[in-house]
Amino acid sequence: MKGYRKYFLTKLAWFAITFVFAFVLNFTLPRLMPGDPVAAIVARQAQGISNPIGVQAIYQQYTELFGTNKPIIEQFFIYVKNVLGGDFGFSFSQYPRTVVDVIRASILWTVCLQFPAIIVGWLIGNTLGALAAYLKGGFDKVLMPISIFVSNFPAFGMAVILMVIFGVTLKWFPTSGGYGYDLIPSFDWKFIRSVIVHYQLPFWSIVLIAIGGQAIGMRAMSIYELNADYVKYSRFMGIKDSTIVRYVFRNAMLPQITGLALSIGTMVGGALVAEIVFSYPGLGTTLLTAVMGQDYPLISFATLIITIMVLSATFIIEILYGVIDPRIKAAQAE
Amino acid sequence: MRHTLRQIFRSGKFVVGFSIFMMILLIVIVYPLVVTHPPLEIIGQGTFFPPGIYVSTYDAINAPTTYMLNLTDAAAKRVANKLKNEDRLAMKEWMVAAGVPESEIDIADTESLLTLWKRHYDPNKRMEGMTFARLRYYQRVNAAIEGLLSTEAAIIAAKNRETGALEEVSAVKQTDYVNISEVANVRVLALGTDNFGRDVLTELVRATGVSLQIGFVAGLIATLIGLTLGLLAGYIGGLVDDVIMFFTNLFTVIPGFVLLILISFSIGQDKRGAFTIATVIGLTSWVWTTRAVRAQVMSLRNRDHVNLSKLSGHSIPYIILTDILPYIASYVVMALILQISSGILAEAGLSILGLGPRTTEVPTLGLMMNWAMIYQAPILGKWWAYLPVLVTIALITFSMNLMNTGLDQVFNPALRD
Amino acid sequence: MGQAVLEVNDLTTKYITRFREDIYAVDHVSLRVEEGKTLGIAGESGCGKSTLALSLMGYYFPPLHYVSGEIILNGRKITGMKPDEIRKTALGTEIAYIPQAAMNALNPTQKVINFIEDVILAHNPTQDKKDIYELARASFEVLGLPASVLHKYPVELSGGMKQRTVIAVSVILRPTVLIADEPSSALDVTSQKMVIKMLKGLMENGFIKAMIFITHELPLLYNVADDIMVMYAGQIVEKATAKQAVFDPLHPYSKGLMGSIIVPESGLRSVKLTAIPGAPPNLKKPPAGCRFAERCKYVQPECKVTYVPLYDAGNGRAYRCILSEKTLREAYQHGW
Numbered sequence A: 001m002k003g004y005r006k007y008f009l010t011k012l013a014w015f016a017i018t019f020v021f022a023f024v025l026n027f028t029l030p031r032l033m034p035g036d037p038v039a040a041i042v043a044r045q046a047q048g049i050s051n052p053i054g055v056q057a058i059y060q061q062y063t064e065l066f067g068t069n070k071p072i073i074e075q076f077f078i079y080v081k082n083v084l085g086g087d088f089g090f091s092f093s094q095y096p097r098t099v100v101d102v103i104r105a106s107i108l109w110t111v112c113l114q115f116p117a118i119i120v121g122w123l124i125g126n127t128l129g130a131l132a133a134y135l136k137g138g139f140d141k142v143l144m145p146i147s148i149f150v151s152n153f154p155a156f157g158m159a160v161i162l163m164v165i166f167g168v169t170l171k172w173f174p175t176s177g178g179y180g181y182d183l184i185p186s187f188d189w190k191f192i193r194s195v196i197v198h199y200q201l202p203f204w205s206i207v208l209i210a211i212g213g214q215a216i217g218m219r220a221m222s223i224y225e226l227n228a229d230y231v232k233y234s235r236f237m238g239i240k241d242s243t244i245v246r247y248v249f250r251n252a253m254l255p256q257i258t259g260l261a262l263s264i265g266t267m268v269g270g271a272l273v274a275e276i277v278f279s280y281p282g283l284g285t286t287l288l289t290a291v292m293g294q295d296y297p298l299i300s301f302a303t304l305i306i307t308i309m310v311l312s313a314t315f316i317i318e319i320l321y322g323v324i325d326p327r328i329k330a331a332q333a334e
Numbered sequence B: 001m002r003h004t005l006r007q008i009f010r011s012g013k014f015v016v017g018f019s020i021f022m023m024i025l026l027i028v029i030v031y032p033l034v035v036t037h038p039p040l041e042i043i044g045q046g047t048f049f050p051p052g053i054y055v056s057t058y059d060a061i062n063a064p065t066t067y068m069l070n071l072t073d074a075a076a077k078r079v080a081n082k083l084k085n086e087d088r089l090a091m092k093e094w095m096v097a098a099g100v101p102e103s104e105i106d107i108a109d110t111e112s113l114l115t116l117w118k119r120h121y122d123p124n125k126r127m128e129g130m131t132f133a134r135l136r137y138y139q140r141v142n143a144a145i146e147g148l149l150s151t152e153a154a155i156i157a158a159k160n161r162e163t164g165a166l167e168e169v170s171a172v173k174q175t176d177y178v179n180i181s182e183v184a185n186v187r188v189l190a191l192g193t194d195n196f197g198r199d200v201l202t203e204l205v206r207a208t209g210v211s212l213q214i215g216f217v218a219g220l221i222a223t224l225i226g227l228t229l230g231l232l233a234g235y236i237g238g239l240v241d242d243v244i245m246f247f248t249n250l251f252t253v254i255p256g257f258v259l260l261i262l263i264s265f266s267i268g269q270d271k272r273g274a275f276t277i278a279t280v281i282g283l284t285s286w287v288w289t290t291r292a293v294r295a296q297v298m299s300l301r302n303r304d305h306v307n308l309s310k311l312s313g314h315s316i317p318y319i320i321l322t323d324i325l326p327y328i329a330s331y332v333v334m335a336l337i338l339q340i341s342s343g344i345l346a347e348a349g350l351s352i353l354g355l356g357p358r359t360t361e362v363p364t365l366g367l368m369m370n371w372a373m374i375y376q377a378p379i380l381g382k383w384w385a386y387l388p389v390l391v392t393i394a395l396i397t398f399s400m401n402l403m404n405t406g407l408d409q410v411f412n413p414a415l416r417d
Numbered sequence C: 001m002g003q004a005v006l007e008v009n010d011l012t013t014k015y016i017t018r019f020r021e022d023i024y025a026v027d028h029v030s031l032r033v034e035e036g037k038t039l040g041i042a043g044e045s046g047c048g049k050s051t052l053a054l055s056l057m058g059y060y061f062p063p064l065h066y067v068s069g070e071i072i073l074n075g076r077k078i079t080g081m082k083p084d085e086i087r088k089t090a091l092g093t094e095i096a097y098i099p100q101a102a103m104n105a106l107n108p109t110q111k112v113i114n115f116i117e118d119v120i121l122a123h124n125p126t127q128d129k130k131d132i133y134e135l136a137r138a139s140f141e142v143l144g145l146p147a148s149v150l151h152k153y154p155v156e157l158s159g160g161m162k163q164r165t166v167i168a169v170s171v172i173l174r175p176t177v178l179i180a181d182e183p184s185s186a187l188d189v190t191s192q193k194m195v196i197k198m199l200k201g202l203m204e205n206g207f208i209k210a211m212i213f214i215t216h217e218l219p220l221l222y223n224v225a226d227d228i229m230v231m232y233a234g235q236i237v238e239k240a241t242a243k244q245a246v247f248d249p250l251h252p253y254s255k256g257l258m259g260s261i262i263v264p265e266s267g268l269r270s271v272k273l274t275a276i277p278g279a280p281p282n283l284k285k286p287p288a289g290c291r292f293a294e295r296c297k298y299v300q301p302e303c304k305v306t307y308v309p310l311y312d313a314g315n316g317r318a319y320r321c322i323l324s325e326k327t328l329r330e331a332y333q334h335g336w
């Protein structure tokens, strides 16, 4: 138990260190970009103003406001101070909205889309993989090549294909947005219905991608477990096959949780791109607009939020599988 | 070595993957030798020309020989080709309104449709509630049909230099044919053109080549870094291991994709060449290889042959090169293959985000996809602009993964089912 | 002759590989185990010992398949019975098994007691869990294992402890016959001794009535077994008492297994079996004549072509060689 606590604390410390590191990277990298984003905003704001002194004044005003005229170290400390006060600054491209405002509007969409999609994909993938390992034969022969193909299919490709088949050709679902463009977010039935309809294509494109990889992993794990020595021993001790199958799939499933922890970063990356394809109003699309508008406060914050999401998910999963899998727990407590 | 190779090529999965990959590689190498057009040349004025063989109308008329062919179905085909589906539907609408029973009208059968039309159509008849524009539309359709059905030749006229009057130069009869091989300008656009009016197939082949190079460079960098760090961490251990593992752990939890976005963004559009992107991808994806190699090396570190080598006083580089590396070679090759394929995918993902290589020099698979998306090819139904790109990416990654699965089965017998 | 608890006549089983090749790893084997006795089976690895162990239980699943022969367990013919009936009435209760890889024999994500529960409930679904715990605890105590082991996961046990736990679990239902497949091979010397001691004690404590002990170290059997069977390439090549097999082996292969030096009683040296030069034949295409001919020092021209049966040498002794007992003994004493 003591060993386990140590493990937990180490993990937590890791989490903190990584967070700090990611924070610094998130601040620094976008600011290294050549070019002057403030000039871009000013150009937008100053449209129609022909007076160069006026433009200059506006420019001054914005540089002051964003603090881009100070050395980067100083900017960093100001940033940290502001962040501790919950202020992440203004969005350049959507000024005068703050980045927190912009992200707040999109984060729920991303969480509600990706979290269920990854879980559902994981569950379906594992079930299919286990069945392929257990049933073998035709099922396996059909499922496996498909899974290999699907899991190697780029995430955006899957999104595009689904969009063309079900959105453009069959017209079952809309091809973009999170809800009908003519609606105002509210809790009436019409809006919710629209949200659900718009949800389908992005959701299934993420699910499909997740299924392939998980099915392959689970099949390999299950085959390994089915040939494990304890299976043979249990059989010869007279235990029913149904009980043994339960052992096998439990044991094969648990390491798959590790796989989930390791691949969640990749999955989120793929899912962000899927959002972009469907112009889903989540973080992915926000990120794209931020990139297009050279909006580095927004990029910093969006990537930071994504990092935190992935970090927390990884952390929770790691702790979780230590609790449910004695093999891992023993390894962790070492 | 020979034996191992033979075993590898006995694995069905590997052979299938290898063949697909080699085919792609062959096309990438041979195609530019045969088709020498510059891949980014803008040839089409307009967007998304559909796939097909484009024959210069001017040159066709001026072909050295014209041949006369009497083909009975030529006229019907001519009309069928010209009558769009919406025109047919409109004709049906008119006739139904004029009292022709709907069951008699079959818009798929051009001949019967035309017979009915000729019998019933009256250009001056005004239907209830029909707009003037609509009336004119029907008159135009009718005129077109009549023009198509007429058997007169089309007159080619040219301006007389002196008088400026049009004079007949030649007449093109409906039975005139030219042999396509005698037409001076014919361009095959097997996959049509893209949104800029560039030949998609030529562009695609070039893009595949560039993407493969990006994947290869990225994979090589990632594998080299991963291998070096993994070897050092695994074999030397101690402080070296701790430091390396610190960074490895750090970069394991920061999603590589995010890092990739940040770095690409900070480099800026102008400085992002294809190889810069490849390098960035390589620099952000070594983590996984490091971990894997380290684990392998640790399991080898205390094997008898390594200990023996240590006792005989060999240096660390020597031991790593002769007693460790050969044992993990197959593993490293597999890791490299995976890294290459994920490098290609990473470039594509970045480009979709608008963070790919700058767009002016070379096409990449990701950029082609990006352009197709920006110009809404999927929604407009211009499949040739994006589907071949997707299929190519999928074929590359699929073939590489098949090779890997095959190798895995040869080198890890435990995985054999 | 005592009462036979296990009698096997002409048993043949085969593996069908995924390339659809047949491997006859147990080829016309007959044996008899009497109450109170331990039968030792020896042979190099790959000669079919483990396969024989699996085949003896009458419960087959791919890639292993039954071909012919009969198994009579406690006077009941189990070959031809329905698999589920064998499972319910014989496995674990009349015949039990300790797998070669006992280190990994326990489900890693299950506590020992939960596995014991599953084993017992599979035979008697109405048993109360408290009773099961009592039974397990009592058994473990007699066998010298702490009851705390019951609440541990296999990963929490040391190698030797895991091995002893598996043995205790195998005999939890008091099976008539216990088959132990190389129970001590993977252990360090101390654990090995403890395991052997424990196995020897099983019969005295009434857990089992007879045992089959499989090993690739023939000398080890001298301390454990009453009778010894030597296997080569899926066939029995010699049957004898432990003493005869060790000090007076007849078949050239048994002779080879013993090595040349034997220090009587106390320190039987365990000679690694690879001492015989050459490798066993490929069982996919076994040779037509004597399967050992390729590696035999005393090989005769006809050895390679004619089938060699198991010759009865009286007193339960048998060997598979065309040379006479006398010729063989002389050859061993004076050289060839």
Ligand SMILES: Nc1ncnc2c1ncn2[C@@H]1O[C@H](COP(=O)(O)OP(=O)(O)O)[C@@H](O)[C@H]1O
Pocket: C015, C016, C017, C023, C025, C043, C044, C045, C046, C047, C048, C049, C050, C051, C052, C063, C283
């Ligand atoms: N699962 C299997 N499938 C096919 N052949 C097998 C399998 N297990 C063992 N064999 C073959 O059967 C023969 C006997 O193996 P085994 O009974 O394990 O020998 P031992 O226990 O004496 O080492 C060997 O030639 C081995 O290759």
Ligand SMILES: [Mg+2]
Pocket: C045, C046, C049, C050, C051, C100, C181, C182
């Ligand atoms: Mg064995």
